[in-house]
Amino acid sequence: MLKTVIVGASGYTGAELTKMVFLHPELELSGLYVSENSVDANKSIGDLHGALKGLVDLPLQPLKDVSAVAKSADVVLLATAHEVSHNIAPTFLAEGCKVFDLSGAFRVQSDSFYTDYYGFEHQYGEWLEKAVYGLAEWNEADIAKADLVAVPGCYPTASQLALKPLLDAGLIDTQQWPVINAVSGVSGAGRKASMTNSFCEVSLHAYGVFTHRHQPEISTHLGCDVIFIPHLGNFKRGILATITAKLAEGVSEVQVTEALEKAYENKTLVRPLGAGQSAKLQSVQNTGFCDIGWSVKGQHVILTSAIDNLLKGAASQAMQCINIRFGFSPLTAIV
Ligand SMILES: NC(=O)C1=CN([C@@H]2O[C@H](COP(=O)(O)OP(=O)(O)OC[C@H]3O[C@@H](n4cnc5c(N)ncnc54)[C@H](OP(=O)(O)O)[C@@H]3O)[C@@H](O)[C@H]2O)C=CC1
Ligand SMILES: CC(=O)N[C@@H](CCC(=O)OP(=O)(O)O)C(=O)O
Structure with a gap:
């Protein structure tokens, strides 16, 4: 022991x-x-x-x-x-x-x-x-x-787990920085209450725009610049990151699906949900899972990645x- x-x-x-x-x-x-x-x-x-x-x-x-x-x-x-x-x-x-x-x-x-x-x-x-x-x-x-x-960090976990398989497979046109919009529950700020994270004061708003420390953490470890916009939502726990990225010329939805499924085929705690599916908080709250959904239209992919901020x-x-x-x-x- x-x-x-x-x-x-x-x-x-x-x-x-x-x-x-x-x-x-x-x-x-x-x-x-x-x-x-x-x-x-x-x-x-x-x-x-x-x-x-x-x-x-x-x-x-x-x-x-x-x-x-x-x-x-x-x-x-x-x-x-x-x-x-x-x-x-x-x-x-x-x-x-x-x-x-x-x-x-x-x-x-x-x-x-x-x-x-x-x-x-x-x-x-x-x-x-x-x-x-x-x-x-x-x-x-x-x-x-x-x-x-x-x-x-919690936002970097949700963001990187969705983007990394596509970046590593060369499927993203990195000239256009992926845009990560992510909403976190209030427990992300820890247990000490303040006027900004006191539950009654929270509605839904962006914060740390262009200044949040998770932007460089994500960029450094992905090796790719990103735009990162965190939001605080009026729920207790969970993060939903919705990520928009430009695909490299000619990349299809099938390739995106293959990259995500292959990356996590033996990784029980990351669940690629499939093309056309959206990750949702309810499925991951109080669990160690990360759920990832995606959809492709033309040259763009939209990924959704959901985790419990306190767990995964x-x-x-x-x-x-x-x-x-x-x-x-x-x-x-x-x-
Ligand atoms: N909340 C989240 O979703 C996430 C948090 N993190 C990181 O994890 C860490 C903990 O976060 P979280 O649990 O939310 O924080 P909390 O504010 O809820 O808890 C902090 C804990 O640290 C204790 N503490 C404070 N100062 C000291 C000290 N000098 N020595 C020993 N203990 C101390 C506090 O107790 P007391 O003040 O009574 O001593 C309390 O137990 C932070 O670095 C945070 O950034 C990372 C990912 C997600
Ligand atoms: C809602 C909320 O306030 N979230 C925290 C992120 C908590 C976390 O995971 O991050 P670190 O371990 O890097 O501190 C924030 O934005 O500072």
């Missing part, structure tokens, strides 16, 4: 991770942590997240001595804000832990990316270079050897990476 620690366990993705680690036959939940001065310190996670009550009633411990926690852990899941993950991941790594970070702290190698999009200067270039991007269906070989896995967009993708890293059966604790 691998001793597994979750930092940020009281948050939305942390609670999902807690449930999956509890269900995993090869992982032992050895500690749940929150910040040193958290208002939730020492509360039982089952009291905070009712769905866990009676399953996991461990206390949320204040994280004081990172080194000491690291010494007693094999696997560390960081469900913390970007800068927190940035600050503490190297200590866990120095003690030999395998780290799976749900934040954006180690996702993109580029000089100005963290100052431009995250508002802090990255201090750990060496780890940034070694970190493996955890897009599970596409990076298996590297994830299997990684010490540090940077689990992709975060926690269950992290669990996929753990399963790959340690050679466990791929769907363990997910389906």
Whole structure:
């Protein structure tokens, strides 16, 4: 059994991770942590997240001595804000832990990316270079050897899973940048309420237009510029990305279908729905699946990609990476 620690366990993705680690036959939940001065310190996670009550009633411990926690852990899941993950991941790594970070702290190698999009200067270039991007269906070989896995963001997961098969098969005319319109539920912003993400204040609106940090994350990992327009919707969980792209000269709907079906033929968690089909949230909410639909008319393809932001967009993708890293059966604790 691998001793597994979750930092940020009281948050939305942390609670999902807690449930999956509890269900995993090869992982032992050895500690749940929150910040040193958290208002939730020492509360039982089952009291905070009712769905866990009676399953996991461990206390949320204040994280004081990172080194000491690291010494007693094999696997560390960081469900913390970007800068927190940035600050503490190297200590866990120095003690030999395998780290799976749900934040954006180690996702993109580029000089100005963290100052431009995250508002802090990255201090750990060496780890940034070694970190493996955890897009599970596409990076298996590297994830299997990684010490540090940077689990992709939720919008980047939905967007890349739809576009990557077509780009890799050379079916997209990249002179015209694919346009990604994506709507996320409010849980995408985490559990802390503010005027912009308080449920009563949310209607349906675009945000971060031309400035959102997921645009460069998507472009970097796809190797293709994109226009990305995130929207906040008045529902709790899920992301629907609707993507318009120009096909290369002469590409047919049959080729698009073949590329998507071939890419995911042995990948249970990504479900190509077929030409003329549209992905919908209801089918993926509370699951680790990504559903993809597509339609072609003339030289354009419209793809729809739906995930649960907290699961395939975060926690269950992290669990996929753990399963790959340690050679466990791929769907363990997910389906
Ligand atoms: N929500 C989503 O859909 C997705 C989130 N992510 C990323 O995953 C990470 C977690 O997100 P989410 O679960 O939504 O966030 P939440 O805001 O819901 O939870 C954050 C957690 O971190 C804890 N925390 C804060 N500061 C510290 C600290 N210094 N040390 C230890 N724990 C700390 C918080 O508890 P307390 O403040 O009480 O200490 C809380 O448990 C973020 O980086 C986010 O960007 C990625 C993909 C999707
Ligand atoms: C609705 C909402 O606010 N969503 C978040 C994305 C959350 C996420 O997946 O992203 P990171 O891990 O990269 O933070 C946002 O737009 O900032």
